[in-house]
Amino acid sequence: MNSVIYQTRISDWPEQERPRERLLAHGPEALADAELLAIILRTGSGKSTAVDIARHLLREFKGLRGIDSQPVEVLQGIKGIGLAKAAQIKSALELAKRISQQSGQPKEIIKSSEDVHRLVHLRMRDLTREEFRVLFLTIRGELITHKRLFEGSLGESVVSPREIILASLQMAAAAVILCHNHPSGDPSPSPQDRQITRKILTACRYCDIQVFDHIIIGRDSYYSFADNGILNESG
Numbered sequence: 001m002n003s004v005i006y007q008t009r010i011s012d013w014p015e016q017e018r019p020r021e022r023l024l025a026h027g028p029e030a031l032a033d034a035e036l037l038a039i040i041l042r043t044g045s046g047k048s049t050a051v052d053i054a055r056h057l058l059r060e061f062k063g064l065r066g067i068d069s070q071p072v073e074v075l076q077g078i079k080g081i082g083l084a085k086a087a088q089i090k091s092a093l094e095l096a097k098r099i100s101q102q103s104g105q106p107k108e109i110i111k112s113s114e115d116v117h118r119l120v121h122l123r124m125r126d127l128t129r130e131e132f133r134v135l136f137l138t139i140r141g142e143l144i145t146h147k148r149l150f151e152g153s154l155g156e157s158v159v160s161p162r163e164i165i166l167a168s169l170q171m172a173a174a175a176v177i178l179c180h181n182h183p184s185g186d187p188s189p190s191p192q193d194r195q196i197t198r199k200i201l202t203a204c205r206y207c208d209i210q211v212f213d214h215i216i217i218g219r220d221s222y223y224s225f226a227d228n229g230i231l232n233e234s235g
Contacts, residue, residue, distance in 0.1 A: 045080035053080040069126035097122045108143040113224035124181040124217040132180040136173035161203035175210040187218030
């Protein structure tokens with residue numbers, strides 16, 4: 001009795017069912033997340049098609065946000081995902097973040113905590129480690145750039161006001177906004193958060209650098225020291 005050979009290649013599928021052909025015929029909005037991810041992966045592995053691998057990734061990490069939160073090393077641990085495929089996934093997700101953050105204005109103006117949240121939350125809300133970012137601004141609130149300065153369990157020994165001041169001077173920034181995330185998902189400030197904020201405020205005042213706000217990014221919400229009227233108290 002002859003064994004049946006399973007069709008595992010997407011190229012063996014009817015043309016109207018292949019993800020790439022469906023995208024070209026109907027547009028990307030017609031495709032499911034797994035199909036779009038399969039186009040990025042391009043090829044399968046063994047008996048698994050690119051769509052099979054994409055579905056497994058989405059199940060394993062509970063959607064695109066979960067995939068985005070994983071480092072390359074973890075993605076490589078999934079069967080069928082090597083270094084090249086992991087890099088392709090991370091590159092595509094990074095491009096999506098950059099598109100969402102682009103502004104039609106020559107210089108983006110940061111006017112409120114909502115502007116800050118919109119700018120950084122895609123990068124920070126699903127991180128599994130704490131990360132401390134600083135937005136560097138002109139005195140009118142024009143965004144010069146934003147950078148990750150510290151990573152890990154944040155504390156006074158990690159977050160250095162000196163590094164923030166040096167970076168501000170290098171970029172000719174007159175003001176900064178501090179941002180960090182809580183991997184727990186709860187953005188409520190801890191006593192340590194208040195202590196770090198107070199230390200940075202004091203140091204920046206000596207250098208005529210204004211601290212407009214300190215924002216803590218949670219899973220789907222954020223906390224603003226300025227909005228809650230405790231920024232000056234922290235100083």
